[in-house]
Amino acid sequence: MQPTSNVNAAGVVIDNVSKVFGRKRVLNSVDIAIEPQEFFTIIGPSGCGKTTLLRIISGFYQPDGGRIFYDRREVTNIPPWERQIGFVFQNYALWPNMTIFDNVAYGLRIRKKPASYIRDRVKWALGVVDLPGIEKHLPNQLSGGMQQRVAIARAIVIDPELLLLDEPLSNLDAKLRISLRKQIREIQSTLGITAVYVTHDQEEALEISDRIAVMDKGDLQQVGTPEEVYERPANHLVASFVGEANFVEGRVTPEGWFERPEAKLRVQLDEKILAKEVSAGETKMMIRPETIRVVEGDNCHVGGTITKRYYIGSLKRYVVRLADNSELVWETFDDRFSEGDQVKLRFTALCPISGEESNEGI
């Protein structure tokens, strides 16, 4: 199937939305604008408010403050069943007493569609999720992955303006998660539906999203493309949640060097960073482990001793102790190093970072 331009796909505007449960404030004035046909992912650690936000977008929860718009239509007080949305639940939520056909056809029957239309539409939806011919099965006869694909078929069969997915892959095993997330993205882009996807898996978010919102403790930390969020995180919280990161505190000299003398670390910053993002003085840099290279000779930025070596498949992860006993994590395909080796390292990308590490370890 070729990607289509779906005229039904709605953009979503989350305008200054807040939510309180009892005495706990779970969302603090969140503002997000989601484009039509966009695959938008909300990530964050458990309890950050991402599911609450999704449920407010769907209408299951009412915000205590702020408004929700689908395109320019305010839907804040409109119940979910009047919104033409599809919702995929974490635990599939297929009705165990109904066949797959009845599960998928449920929404169409309530909308009083003709029988022939329902038959064709269910067949189409099951075809989209690559599960043709299972109409007569019961949910418990299917694997977890198949059940979740049926749940997606049930959500898209009504031709929704908006597809909402609440951690749909978290009950599946790792391999299935990877293949199914690609399939979800393919279905979304083929049908041209606006999708809002909630997950705590940053790798999943990076792979399939057009844009990502990172949340922590009810606050929106950053909205950006996967590249922006990964390579230029807005703060320490985002950087540490999305991928592995080293954080090095030091100072920037007026000559444009970033240095930490006690670790014998010295890096000439490139003009781009100097022009926009840092000024001379104390600062903190984020260095992704895979951007570190081992070098020979004097063009290194820092030297150290390998104290630990981890085998993580094709990549190897080394922990390198620097002169001031601080540690750097370095990832490479190169497996010729072992614990105790002295290495000279060079950084290919540094990113100035603000903010502090979360107390609760984001």
Next chain:
Amino acid sequence: MSSRLGIRKRRLARSTGGDVVIMLFLLIGALFMVIPMILVISNAFKPLSELFLFPPRLIVRNPTLKNFHDLMVMMAQSWVPFGRYLLNSLVIVTFGTLGNVLFGSLAAYIVSIRKFPGSRIFMSMVVFSLMFSAEVTRIPNYVTIAFLGWIDSLKAIIIPRWSAPLGLYLVSRFIDGMINRSLIEAAEIDGASDLRIYWQIVMPNIKPAWLTMIILSFQELWRTQGGHYIYSEQLKTLPYALSQITQGGVARQGVQHAVTLIMMIIPIIVFVINQSKIVDTMGHSGMAN
């Protein structure tokens, strides 16, 4: 079900000797429970001479259908047709049980799915009401039924049964344990009404709970003789008629045993059919503990 509840099969650290002891213990318990039933069945087919033997015989030596024959003769001589008593019992059992299942499950749906302000207090009251025996509530119930003008009508037995709290409690507990909130929300998002969700989503998935309700309600209503509410002979129930027949002294002992078997056998058949579902329900409601 087991996956939803997170139950995993695991090997118990128990020796074969331990297994044998437990099996023996269970076997003795089972014998104690099954002997009265065997005795009831056996007695129904014993001739009068064998009924009064001491020590009593567990198994009948000379089985006869005379007790049942005598029962039929006596019923044929009754001035109210026997069929009328049977019809009254069937009406009470059918409408009482149906109403109990319907209203109990509807109330449980509201309490468990549509939590309203005060629903927890309401549920506590329901549980509290289970502690009252029938004798304690007899006078207020009589006053209420008299006020409604239902004395000497089948309504006096049927309608109060609709609000029996045990069914509400059982179904509510089962919904809490079995029906995940997302199953309801998945239907809501498609615009399903409460009645539709109740009928198409909730009820089919809590079948063991309402089968249990049917059994419990059936057993209780099947035994009812009309109590203090029914005075007209033509409105009396089958157990009443049978109990009258058996109140004829020693000569009717055989008939009495035939009556006991008839009254016992129907609830047992209903129970056996639904046995596995019942056990399932008890497990979920915490009653097994």
